[in-house]
Structures are given as structure tokens and as C-alpha cells.
Amino acid sequence: xxxxxxxxxxxxxxxxxxxxxxxxxxxxxxxxxxxxxxxxxxxxxxxxxxxxxxxxxxxxxxxxxxxxxxxxxxxxxxxxxxxxxxxxxxxxxxxxxxxxxxxxxxxxxxxxxxxxxxxxxxxxxxxxxxxxxxxxxxxxxxxxxxxxxxxxxxxxxxxxxxxxxxxxxxxxxxxxxxxxxxxxxxxxxxxxxxxxxxxxxxxxxxxxxxxxxxxxxxxxxxxxxxxxxxxxxxxxxxxxxxxxxx
Amino acid sequence: xxxxxxxxxxxxxxxxxxxxxxxxxxxxxxxxxxxxxxxxxxxxxxxxxxxxxxxxxxxxxxxxxxxxxxxxxxxxxxxxxxxxxxxxxxxxxxxxxxxxxxxxxxxxxxxxxxxxxxxxxxxxxxxxxxxxxxxxxxxxxxxxxxxxxxxxxxxxxxxxxxxxxxxxxxxxxxxxxxxxxxxxxxxxxxxxxxxxxxxxxxxxxxxxxxxxxxxxxxxxxxxxxxxxxxxxxxxxxxxxxxxxxxxxxxxxxxxxxxxxxxxxxxxxxxxxxxxxxxxxxxxxxxxxxxxxxxxxxxxxxxxxxxxxxxxxxxxxxxxxxxxxxxxxxxxxxxxxxxxxxxxxx
Numbered sequence: 001x002x003x004x005x006x007x008x009x010x011x012x013x014x015x016x017x018x019x020x021x022x023x024x025x026x027x028x029x030x031x032x033x034x035x036x037x038x039x040x041x042x043x044x045x046x047x048x049x050x051x052x053x054x055x056x057x058x059x060x061x062x063x064x065x066x067x068x069x070x071x072x073x074x075x076x077x078x079x080x081x082x083x084x085x086x087x088x089x090x091x092x093x094x095x096x097x098x099x100x101x102x103x104x105x106x107x108x109x110x111x112x113x114x115x116x117x118x119x120x121x122x123x124x125x126x127x128x129x130x131x132x133x134x135x136x137x138x139x140x141x142x143x144x145x146x147x148x149x150x151x152x153x154x155x156x157x158x159x160x161x162x163x164x165x166x167x168x169x170x171x172x173x174x175x176x177x178x179x180x181x182x183x184x185x186x187x188x189x190x191x192x193x194x195x196x197x198x199x200x201x202x203x204x205x206x207x208x209x210x211x212x213x214x215x216x217x218x219x220x221x222x223x224x225x226x227x228x229x230x231x232x233x234x235x236x237x238x239x240x241x242x243x244x245x246x
Numbered sequence: 247x248x249x250x251x252x253x254x255x256x257x258x259x260x261x262x263x264x265x266x267x268x269x270x271x272x273x274x275x276x277x278x279x280x281x282x283x284x285x286x287x288x289x290x291x292x293x294x295x296x297x298x299x300x301x302x303x304x305x306x307x308x309x310x311x312x313x314x315x316x317x318x319x320x321x322x323x324x325x326x327x328x329x330x331x332x333x334x335x336x337x338x339x340x341x342x343x344x345x346x347x348x349x350x351x352x353x354x355x356x357x358x359x360x361x362x363x364x365x366x367x368x369x370x371x372x373x374x375x376x377x378x379x380x381x382x383x384x385x386x387x388x389x390x391x392x393x394x395x396x397x398x399x400x401x402x403x404x405x406x407x408x409x410x411x412x413x414x415x416x417x418x419x420x421x422x423x424x425x426x427x428x429x430x431x432x433x434x435x436x437x438x439x440x441x442x443x444x445x446x447x448x449x450x451x452x453x454x455x456x457x458x459x460x461x462x463x464x465x466x467x468x469x470x471x472x473x474x475x476x477x478x479x480x481x482x483x484x485x486x487x488x489x490x491x492x493x494x495x496x497x498x499x500x501x502x503x504x505x506x507x508x509x510x511x512x513x514x515x516x517x518x519x520x521x522x523x524x525x526x527x528x529x530x531x532x533x534x535x536x537x538x539x540x541x542x543x544x545x546x547x548x549x550x551x552x553x554x555x556x557x558x559x560x561x562x563x564x565x566x567x568x569x570x571x572x573x574x575x576x577x578x579x580x581x582x583x584x585x586x587x588x589x590x591x
Contacts, residue, residue: 114389114423114424114426115390115421115422115423115424116403116413116421116422116423116424117421117422128391138391140491143510144510144513145491145493145508145509145510145511145513146390146391146392146491146510146513146514147390147391147392147491148389148390148391149387149389149390149391151389151426151427165494165497166494166495166496168493169493169494169495169500169506170495172506173495173500173504173506176505176506179505179506182509182510186421186513187415187420187421187422189415189420189443189444190440190441190444191441191444191445191448192441193440193441196444196448197471197472198470198471198472198473198478198523199420199444199479201471201523201525202420202478202479202482202516202523203420204525205515205516205517205522205523206512206513206515206516207512209511209512209515210512210513213502213509213511213512216502217502217503220503222503222505223505224509225505225509226509
């Protein structure tokens with residue numbers, strides 16, 4: 001910001017990152033710190049990955065100062081977005097990056113879990129691969145520990161590698177207090193009020209698996225992380241009461 | 247009647263074409279006209295009669311001729327006879343209805359239609375219609391990544407209206423999800439009901455839910471607990487494709503003992519050998535194993551002359567082992583002796 005006055009063309013190119021993260025469809029990205037971007041060490045290996053690497057980096061850091069035609073400009077712009085994404089994947093696992101993403105997570109900017117019994121648990125963006133161009137961004141729910149597709153198509157086009165396979169797990173490792181309580185409540189398929197045999201059998205089998213897990217954790221003296229069952233039943237009763245009033 | 251056949255856009259088709267009503271099937275008019283199908287709805291819907299008329303478009307327009315009017319009256323006669331007052335002031339009311347009552351009747355009609363819809367889609371023509379909609383992907387896909395865009399169907403969490411909105415049931419992970427578009431967030435779940443979801447897939451067991459059959463481990467039965475096993479919870483379990491998400495950091499699995507470690511994998515698990523879910527068979531096999539054990543024990547007991555087992559157990563054993571050792575006369579007689587002696591003694 002200090003060299004704002006010294007840059008002649010800064011009016012036009014300044015705040016590329018501001019513009020980028022406020023663009024529609026880029027809501028999942030956080031702003032990468034300037035000093036992180038300018039530290040060459042953090043960009044190791046990206047030169048081979050990004051076309052017009054130098055120009056792209058200059059554009060991202062608002063110092064690009066070349067004359068070129070529109071086509072070239074477009075190319076550089078594209079490279080800059082790709083570069084930003086790749087650096088983003090590295091930045092969000094740093095302390096600063098995690099804190100920034102945590103803020104966004106708390107505000108629910110990544111959407112809510114579509115699973116009904118997760119009751120609107122906020123999601124975290126993640127990728128299935130760390131190499132770009134393999135898969136698009138997915139959303140991770142900390143409550144049911146499953147992955148979901150973003151519901152908006154403008155998010156469905158974002159590369160998953162811009163978030164990486166590790167970020168969401170690291171976030172919960174660093175902020176264990178943010179791990180949501182797990183719940184054993186689930187949907188029971190019913191026909192005319194009767195539970196469906198096949199589904200119920202599978203659920204009994206799964207429930208056995210859960211019991212074993214809880215036993216193992218108790219033996220290892222680790223918190224199970226499940227909601228107290230009695231509490232949950234009470235909650236359920238309350239729900240029922242509410243329902244009957246309606 | 248000729249006029250009604252000309253009208254292509256009925257109330258029902260208009261309702262189903264509205265934005266946000268994409269999940270609804272068009273209930274056949276003869277289904278609604280059958281009073282049996284409407285049993286009990288009268289008490290649930292305010293202004294039931296007017297609402298029903300609105301749905302069936304039996305109400306004539308303001309500028310309709312007398313013939314139509316008479317027809318309308320005839321139909322009224324078929325219904326409850328307590329609305330003479332209604333008929334006398336019908337014309338008057340019709341004008342009033344335009345202003346204040348319309349919205350109320352419209353609301354009632356939507357509620358009534360929804361409740362009829364809940365019943366209709368579990369009937370044979372209704373479920374067939376929903377099948378067509380399902381195949382045209384009117385209900386969308388499962389948002390779960392590992393379900394690989396499996397088609398879903400709308401369900402409710404309650405059969406009573408006004409409790410919860412419509413949800414989407416995925417047959418591949420047997421779970422329910424909130425519709426992605428907010429225009430469905432005001433559709434009552436009761437209009438689809440709790441039964442429809444499972445009944446649909448039980449009615450059409452041949453629907454192909456799988457992408458490809460997995461390389462089966464032991465011989466897998468074609469059906470399990472009444473469901474085609476190839477279609478049973480396709481997206482669950484640890485198949486060759488990995489259908490349970492495993493959290494990893496830099497390629498290393500997160501330990502279950504970590505505070506943020508995996509805790510919910512059971513929810514998406516399924517036994518690799520589906521035979522493990524055949525509870526009835528396992529139970530009977532287990533029982534048979536116990537039986538053979540008992541048989542052996544009993545034979546040892548019989549070697550001793552005075553087996554003083556309590557009568558209840560003896561009877562159970564005798565009954566359980568009956569078919570096996572019917573020919574063994576000695577055994578039968580001991581069982582009888584035990585019963586006989588225990589009675590007077």
C-alpha cells in the first residue's frame with residue numbers, strides 16, 4: 001500500500017486480489033496476504049505449472065506494467081487466476097490462512113450441509129486431488145464427515161486443487177474446539193409407518209459398527225465426540241412436542 | 247362436459263406448472279372424484295368443499311351459461327346436502343370470492359391438493375407418473391459426492407401438513423437431503439408423505455441404481471431382505487471405488503484417536519459381504535449350531551440313567567431336536583418320561 005502513490009498505473013491494476021475475491025463465484029477464496037505472495041519460497045514449483053508465470057505474479061501483486069494486446073491480457077489474466085488458486089491452496093494451511101478461512105467458515109460462507117439431519121452445519125471447501133485440473137471443488141461437512149457437491153453451478157467449476165485435500169482436516173486439527181458434535185440420529189425409511197426391513201437391517205449393522213468405535217475410543221480414553229444420548233432423546237422429545245402443537 | 251374437455255389448462259395443470267411445484271404429479275381427476283380417496287380430508291382442510299370445486303374446476307365462470315350452472319348444482323347435490331344457503335347465494339358469493347375469499351380458497355385448494363397428492367402417488371397410476379418424472383430427472387441429484395449424481399425422489403418427514411418441508415431421498419445412501427433450490431423450501435413435506443420414498447423403490451426393484459456391479463466377494467444373493475442386492479444402498483460401504491470418505495492430511499489418514507478424527511464412517515458403511523445382513527438366516531444358523539451342541543449334550547445326558555433336567559428345557563430340546571431324531575425311539579421315550587414324571591412330581 002505504501003507504493004500506491006509511486007505506481008503510475010496503479011489506479012487500473014490495483015487491488016487485483018480485492019477484485020478477484022469479490023467476483024461472483026469466487027466466494028470460497030480468501031485474500032492471500034501480500035507478504036506471503038512476495039516470498040518466493042512460498043511459490044516454489046509453481047513456475048512450471050503456470051503459463052506467463054512472471055506476468056501473472058506481477059498482475060496478482062498489482063505491479064504488472066506492460067503494453068500488450070487484449071488476447072495476451074486475457075491469457076495473463078487466466079494465468080493469474082490459476083496462480084492465485086495454487087498459492088491459495090498453500091496459504092490456507094498456514095496460521096494466517098487458517099484464521100481467515102475459519103472466519104469465513106463461522107459466517108457460513110461456504111454453504112450449509114444439505115443432509116437434513118446435519119441441521120444446517122456449515123461446510124468447508126476441499127479438493128479430492130492436489131493436482132490442478134483433476135476434479136472440482138467439493139464441500140466437507142464436519143458433522144457427518146462426508147463430501148457434497150456445491151449447489152451452485154458457478155462454484156462447481158472451481159478447481160478442487162485450489163483448496164487441496166488436507167486443508168479442512170488441518171483446520172479441525174488446529175481448532176479442535178470447532179469440531180462439531182457428532183450425532184447418531186438418522187433417517188429411517190418407513191412405509192405406512194413401518195420401518196423398511198432391508199434399510200433397518202443395514203442400520204442395525206452400522207449401529208454395531210458405531211458401538212464398536214465408541215468402545216474403542218473409550219478404551220483409549222479419547223473423547224467420543226458424540227452428543228450425549230440422553231440429551232439427544234430429550235431434544236427429540238422436544239421436537240415431537242413442537243410438532244404436536246402445530 | 248364439452249366445455250371442460252376443451253379447457254386444456256385446468257387448475258391442476260396450472261398448479262403443477264407453477265414455479266416451485268416441479269415435484270408434483272398431476273393427480274388424475276377420477277382419483278379425486280372418487281370419494282373413497284378423500285376419506286378424512288374434510289376435517290383437515292378448511293373450506294373443503296370450495297377447495298375441492300376449485301381443484302376440479304367445477305365452478306362455472308361468471309359469464310358461463312345456465313346449462314353450466316345446472317351442471318354445477320347437480321354436482322353439489324351429490325355432495326353434502328347442508329349447503330342450501332351456499333347454493334342460494336352462490337352467485338353473490340362468486341363475486342365476493344373474487345376479492346377476499348379467493349386467496350383463502352386457493353390456500354385450501356393447495357392444501358387439499360397436496361394431501362390428495364400424498365395418497366395419489368402411492369397409488370398405481372400415481373407412482374407410475376412419478377416414475378416418469380424420476381426418469382426425466384425432475385427431482386434432481388443426490389448432493390453427496392460419492393453417490394455420483396444418483397437420482398433422488400421427494401419425500402416428507404411427516405404425514406401431517408405444516409410440520410416440515412419437502413426433502414429428497416437418495417436410494418443409494420438411504421439418507422435425506424434439503425433441496426438445493428430455495429423455491430422448494432416452502433413446499434410441505436406432507437404433500438409427498440413418508441411412505442412414498444421407499445415404496446417407490448420397492449415398486450420398481452428393477453430400476454438400475456448402480457453404475458457398475460462391484461466385483462463380488464463370496465456369492466452374493468440376488469435379493470437381500472426383499473431388495474435387489476445390486477440396488478441396495480449402492481453408494482455405501484467400502485467398495486473398490488471407495489465409497490466412504492477417508493480424511494487425510496498430506497496423504498496420511500487422520501487417526502481415529504485424534505479429537506478431530508473420523509467418527510461417522512459407520513453412517514456410510516455397508517458390509518462387503520451382503521450375506522451378513524440376512525439376519526433371519528444368521529439367526530437360524532446360530533440356532534442350529536446351538537441345537538447340535540445341545541444334541542450332543544443331551545446324548546451325553548442320556549448315557550446317564552437319571553437325567554433330571556428341568557421340564558422346560560427338556561421340552562424345548564425335544565421340540566428343537568425332534569425332526570432330527572424322530573427315529574430314535576429311546577430319545578423320544580426319555581423326553582416323554584421327563585415330561586410325564588415332572589407333571590405329578
